[in-house]
Amino acid sequence: xxxxxxxxxxxxxxxxxxxxxxxxxxxxxxxxxxxxxxxxxxxxxxxxxxxxxxxxxxxxxxxxxxxxxxxxxxxxxxxxxxxxxxxxxxxxxxxxxxxxxxxxxxxxxxxxxxxxxxxxxxxxxxxxxxxxxxxxxxxxxxxxxxxxxxxxxxxxxxxxxxxxxxxxxxxxxxxxxxxxxxxxxxxxxxxxxxxxxxxxxxxxxxxxxxxxxxxxxxxxxxxxxxxxxxxxxxxxxxxxxxxxxxxxxxxxxxxxxxxxxxxxxxxxxxxxxxxxxxxxxxxxxxxxxxxxxxxxxxxxxxxxxxxxxxxxxxxxxxxxxxxxxxxxxxxxxxxxxxxxxxxxxxxxxxxxxxxxxxxxxxxxxxxxxxxxxxxxxxxxxxxxxxxxxxxxxxxxxxxxxxxxxxxxxxxxxxxxxxxxxxxx
Numbered sequence: 001x002x003x004x005x006x007x008x009x010x011x012x013x014x015x016x017x018x019x020x021x022x023x024x025x026x027x028x029x030x031x032x033x034x035x036x037x038x039x040x041x042x043x044x045x046x047x048x049x050x051x052x053x054x055x056x057x058x059x060x061x062x063x064x065x066x067x068x069x070x071x072x073x074x075x076x077x078x079x080x081x082x083x084x085x086x087x088x089x090x091x092x093x094x095x096x097x098x099x100x101x102x103x104x105x106x107x108x109x110x111x112x113x114x115x116x117x118x119x120x121x122x123x124x125x126x127x128x129x130x131x132x133x134x135x136x137x138x139x140x141x142x143x144x145x146x147x148x149x150x151x152x153x154x155x156x157x158x159x160x161x162x163x164x165x166x167x168x169x170x171x172x173x174x175x176x177x178x179x180x181x182x183x184x185x186x187x188x189x190x191x192x193x194x195x196x197x198x199x200x201x202x203x204x205x206x207x208x209x210x211x212x213x214x215x216x217x218x219x220x221x222x223x224x225x226x227x228x229x230x231x232x233x234x235x236x237x238x239x240x241x242x243x244x245x246x247x248x249x250x251x252x253x254x255x256x257x258x259x260x261x262x263x264x265x266x267x268x269x270x271x272x273x274x275x276x277x278x279x280x281x282x283x284x285x286x287x288x289x290x291x292x293x294x295x296x297x298x299x300x301x302x303x304x305x306x307x308x309x310x311x312x313x314x315x316x317x318x319x320x321x322x323x324x325x326x327x328x329x330x331x332x333x334x335x336x337x338x339x340x341x342x343x344x345x346x347x348x349x350x351x352x353x354x355x356x357x358x359x360x361x362x363x364x365x366x367x368x369x370x371x372x373x374x375x376x377x378x379x380x381x382x383x384x385x386x387x388x389x390x391x392x393x394x395x396x397x398x399x400x401x402x403x404x405x406x407x408x409x410x411x412x413x414x415x416x417x418x419x420x421x422x423x424x
Contacts, residue, residue, distance in 0.1 A: 015199050019134055020143050022192035023127055026090060027147055029185040030120050031154025032161060033097045033178040034062070037113065038252045039162035039273070040171035042259045042266035047170075052256065054106045056382030059252050060375050061110040062117040063244075067371030069121025074364015077126035078357060083193035086130070087186055089122030094182035101172035117371075124367055128350060129360035130193065134200055141351060145288050148343040152280030155251065159274040166267050231417040232299060232410030237369040239302050239407035240345040244370035245400050246309060247338035249377025251276075254331055257390055262324045272328050279332040283339035290340075291348060298349045298418065299410040305344070306404030308337040313401055317394050334401075341404075346370060352419050 096116040165173035258269040291301040312333040320327040350362040384393045
C-alpha cells in the first residue's frame, strides 16, 4: 500500500499573510494577459479593419482551450507539485502576450490565444490545491475568498492599462505591457512558493492527506465523478457554464456595445467599462455573506444572483437604450452578480472537497464548465449582434439569466453533501 502523503501547515500570522499576497498577486496578473484582447477589440474593429464576427473567434479560442485545460490541470494539480504548474502557466502566458502583436491575421491571433488559454488554465486549480495544502481550517476559506477579488481588480487594471495603451501606442502596446508584468510575476511566484514551503517544512507539523498520486488514483477524484448525479453537481456544473456565458461574454462585448449604441469613442467606452469592476468587488462580499448567513447552500445562493442579473437585464432592455449612465450602471449590477456567482462556483464550492483531497479536481471541473460557456458566448454574441442587432442579443442575455435561476433545483440534493467549511 502506498504511503500516505503528508501535509505541512504554515504557522499563523505572517506566513499566512505572505501566502495570501503571493497567490493574490500571481492570479491578479493573469487578467492583464487575458482581458487585454477584449479591452482592445473596439479599437481593432474601428482602426484595424477587422469585423466583430472575425475577432469574436479569438476570445472564443481562449475560452475553449482554457475550459478544456481546466479538466487536465485539475487532475494534475492533485498529483504533481502545484507550484511548478503555476509557474509554467504564468511564464508561458507572458511569452504568448509578447508574440501576439506580431500576429497579423485573425487565424494566427486565434491560435496564439488558444495557447494562452491552455497556459493560463494551469494556474487556478493547482493554486487552490497549494493553498489547501498549506493553510489550516477556516484560514483556507478566507484566503480563497480574498482571491476572488482578483477578478474585479484584475479586470479594472486590464481595462485601465488598455485604455491608456490605446491612447499612447495603439492596441499592441497593451500586450507588451502584459508580457513584461507576467514575466516578472512568474519569478515572484516561484521564489515565493518555494520559500513558503520551506517555512512549512521548518515548522515540523505534519498532518495526513488523502492519497493522491504515486501511481494510484486520487481518492477524491473518483468520489467527485460518483457524486455528480446524486449530489446535484450536474445542475451546478450547468449553472457554472451559464454564469461563464454571461460574465465573460458581457465583459468581452460591453465596450463594443457602448461604442455602437451611444456613438462614443472606443477609448471612452473602455474607460467606462473600468467602472464596473469597482462595483464588482461588492459581489465577492455578497457571495460569501449570502452563502454563509442567508442561503447556507451554494445552489440557492447562485440562483439568487442569477435572479438579480435577470432583473437588471430586463431593466436594460426597457430603459437602458435612452441613457448611457443607466446602461453602464445596469451592466455593473449584472457583472457584479456574475462575479458573486463566480465566487460561489469556483471559490467556495470546491472547498467542500478539501477532506477528500480533490480540491484541484473539483476546481478544474467547475472552471472548465465556466469557460465552456465563455467560449460559446464570445463568438455567439458577436454573431447575434451582426444578424439581429443588439436588441436580439439582449433577448439572448435574458434567456441565459433565466436559465441560471434553475440552479435552485439542485438545492436539496447539494444540502445533503456539503460540509460546514466555515468551521472545519
